[in-house]
Amino acid sequence: MNYGKFAYLYDELMIDAPYDQWVSFVLKVMNANGLETGQILDVGCGTGNIAIPLSKKGLEVTAVDLSEEMLFVAQEKSVAAGAKVQFFQQDMRELEGLGQYDTIVSLCDSINYLNNEAELNATFSRVREHLNDHGLFIFDVHSIHKIEKVFNGNTFAHNGEDISYIWECFAGVEPHSVEHDLSFFVRNMKGLYERYDEFHKQRTYPIEVYEQALQKAGFKLVSITGDFSLKLLNKDAERWFFVAQRK
Known part of the structure; x- marks a missing residue:
């Protein structure tokens, strides 16, 4: 990873x-x-x-x-x-x-x-x-509880002054797995926000x-x-x- x-x-x-x-x-x-x-x-x-x-x-x-x-x-x-x-x-x-x-x-x-x-x-x-x-x-x-009850199907967000993000969690193909789809918005030196995307998979x-x-x-x-x-x-x-x- x-x-x-x-x-x-x-x-x-x-x-x-x-x-x-x-x-x-x-x-x-x-x-x-x-x-x-x-x-x-x-x-x-x-x-x-x-x-x-x-x-x-x-x-x-x-x-x-x-x-x-x-x-x-x-x-x-x-x-x-x-x-x-x-x-x-x-x-x-x-x-x-x-x-x-x-x-x-x-x-x-x-x-x-x-x-x-x-x-x-x-x-x-x-x-x-x-x-x-x-x-x-x-x-x-x-734990399985965290993957299936806390992560899967939920969206987390943070709205900060310099960094904001949207973090969406989807159930993966394998049992007890999660796919994290993250989008970050980061303020640069010019005061403009740049977007970065990350995709992560986890399994328990x-x-x-x-x-x-x-x-x-x-x-x-x-x-x-x-x-x-x-x-x-x-x-x-x-x-x-x-x-x-x-x-």
């Missing part, structure tokens, strides 16, 4: 996203498993909103993303923040040559951009190959499919929780969190 122009608008549009909760969740899980000072790989890092804070906490962070534009923005932000993050452009389905890590994370629904179960299995297998023995894999996905699966994919790849499931909880999985949770350990 290449984000194009969206990469340069992403942080402004996502200003209210709970990145501090993602970072806190990761740190708590790592601490509970004695990995407070371990090396960490962020897969699908976007513009670095999780990798950079983790680096500032003293962790040795490497981050990968498929989008060259996202990585360019992330690198600029990392330098400005004084963080020490190594960024690489790679496809999560084909991770290679990145070394071994104590913890690998894939957050902000990055896993939902995988198109089918074969790609899910390939990604989990490649993640396992880059984990140390008993290393942790922490990831989140949109029943929890059992994720469990089976983890087991097949060689993981032991540690926990499944919802909406940043470390203990609870509510049936109406919008986001599922998985913690798995390499066998």
Whole structure:
């Protein structure tokens, strides 16, 4: 998934996203498993909103993303923040040559951009190959509830002074999938608005499919929780969190 122009608008549009909760969740899980000072790989890092804070906490962070534009923005932000993050452009389905890590994370629904179960299995297998023995894999996905009740059939809009958007969500062809049709209107230096269009597809699966994919790849499931909880999985949770350990 290449984000194009969206990469340069992403942080402004996502200003209210709970990145501090993602970072806190990761740190708590790592601490509970004695990995407070371990090396960490962020897969699908976007513009670095999780990798950079983790680096500032003293962790040795490497981050990968498929989008060259996202990585360019992330690198600029990392330098400005004084963080020490190594960024690489790679496809999560084909991770290679990145070394071994104590913890690998894939957050902000990055896993939902995988198109089918074969790609899910390939990604989990490649993640396992880059984990140390008993290393942790922490990831989140949109729940079926969110895809079908929050996204599909709904339209979201924002009317800002410099950026406005119309975000339409349609049910995809595959079960539990959504197609995002986004139009952005961005004011340029001349005070005129330029239009940019983006199309994104996401897909999720029943929890059992994720469990089976983890087991097949060689993981032991540690926990499944919802909406940043470390203990609870509510049936109406919008986001599922998985913690798995390499066998």
